[in-house]
Amino acid sequence: MKTTLGIVVALALLAPVPLRASGGADPYGFLLLDANARAAALGGAYTALGTGAGSLAYNPAGLARTESNEVSFMHNQYFQGVTQEYLNLASPLGLGASLNYLSFGDVQRTTLDHPAGDGLGQTSLSDLALGLGYGRKLTDDLSVGVGGRYIREVIDQTPRDNASFDLGGHYVVPRLSGLSVGAAVQNMGPTVSYDQAQENQPLTWRLGGAYRRDWLGASHALALDVVKERNDSAYVSVGVETRVLKMLALRLGYNQSNDAGVGITAGIGCRIHDFDFDYAIVPFGALGYSNRLSVAFRWGGATSKAVPEAAPAPVLMISVPAPAVMPAVRILGEL
Numbered sequence: 001m002k003t004t005l006g007i008v009v010a011l012a013l014l015a016p017v018p019l020r021a022s023g024g025a026d027p028y029g030f031l032l033l034d035a036n037a038r039a040a041a042l043g044g045a046y047t048a049l050g051t052g053a054g055s056l057a058y059n060p061a062g063l064a065r066t067e068s069n070e071v072s073f074m075h076n077q078y079f080q081g082v083t084q085e086y087l088n089l090a091s092p093l094g095l096g097a098s099l100n101y102l103s104f105g106d107v108q109r110t111t112l113d114h115p116a117g118d119g120l121g122q123t124s125l126s127d128l129a130l131g132l133g134y135g136r137k138l139t140d141d142l143s144v145g146v147g148g149r150y151i152r153e154v155i156d157q158t159p160r161d162n163a164s165f166d167l168g169g170h171y172v173v174p175r176l177s178g179l180s181v182g183a184a185v186q187n188m189g190p191t192v193s194y195d196q197a198q199e200n201q202p203l204t205w206r207l208g209g210a211y212r213r214d215w216l217g218a219s220h221a222l223a224l225d226v227v228k229e230r231n232d233s234a235y236v237s238v239g240v241e242t243r244v245l246k247m248l249a250l251r252l253g254y255n256q257s258n259d260a261g262v263g264i265t266a267g268i269g270c271r272i273h274d275f276d277f278d279y280a281i282v283p284f285g286a287l288g289y290s291n292r293l294s295v296a297f298r299w300g301g302a303t304s305k306a307v308p309e310a311a312p313a314p315v316l317m318i319s320v321p322a323p324a325v326m327p328a329v330r331i332l333g334e335l
Helices: 002-013 037-041 052-057 060-065 322-334
Strands: 069-077 083-090 095-108 122-137 142-155 158-172 179-188 192-194 197-199 204-215 218-229 235-244 248-255 264-272 275-283 289-299
Touching (some): 037 052, 037 248, 037 264, 037 275, 052 122, 060 095, 060 122, 060 142
Antiparallel strands (some): 069 083, 069 289, 083 095, 095 122, 122 142, 142 158, 179 204, 192 197, 204 218, 218 235, 264 275, 275 289
């Protein structure tokens, strides 16, 4: 039974969104899985909210607002033995890179003549994507970005190579403090060949908004995305985050695309010095739960500007330049 479910899950993950009904089965569905635990806990609503290392998978324009060097790693313990590893890098130069690897483990090999796979042994399925991106500020409020990736899918020891690219933009609304909007077009590229068949990549349009506000001694963020894939109806994802005690983040989200479960997501995050630790849980009904664990490290640059918007980081750190401190020191000395 587990082997049969494993094959079903593998086929589902090769479709645009895990376990969604689709008008067509575009390949490379793993590209649409979340890239960090913060985004997963927020239901994937990250087009306008994300900056830094985690933004490349949602909107490459977020790289333009990276204020420090960042490296993050996520382990996704998916259901039915499927696992995902995600590595992200970003720098204040607006450059970013990512490695996304998904493994289905060993599954039973089957044929049309032997649907049960008796005597055929097992095989493996895996997906790999290596990504690069660049974001640039055109003005203080407007940023744009571009990303590209090399993709390799291996099914029964048969590799298929391809490439795709993304375009994105981000705008901070100057007259409405705390409000920003973002948009991206993802997974543009050539068709994928399967024997004699040609299939399209999972072209995706994203439009998102985010609002941040400090209230009752805590920092709050609300994010909403509308996502449209080539062969599916548009769906909505929404997330809410509250940071308390300057080291703890509580997150709750909803993703309309998760037909296998109720769509509710949740998570928690903690910052200790320059490290961020995040956890997210995503229910998938009878199939089980997806547990995401992320760790991020930042160094150099003005981290005080990056933390509130960007990262899976629940802490607001303020860095004051030495020249600004000296007048205050002299006054205190005179007192």
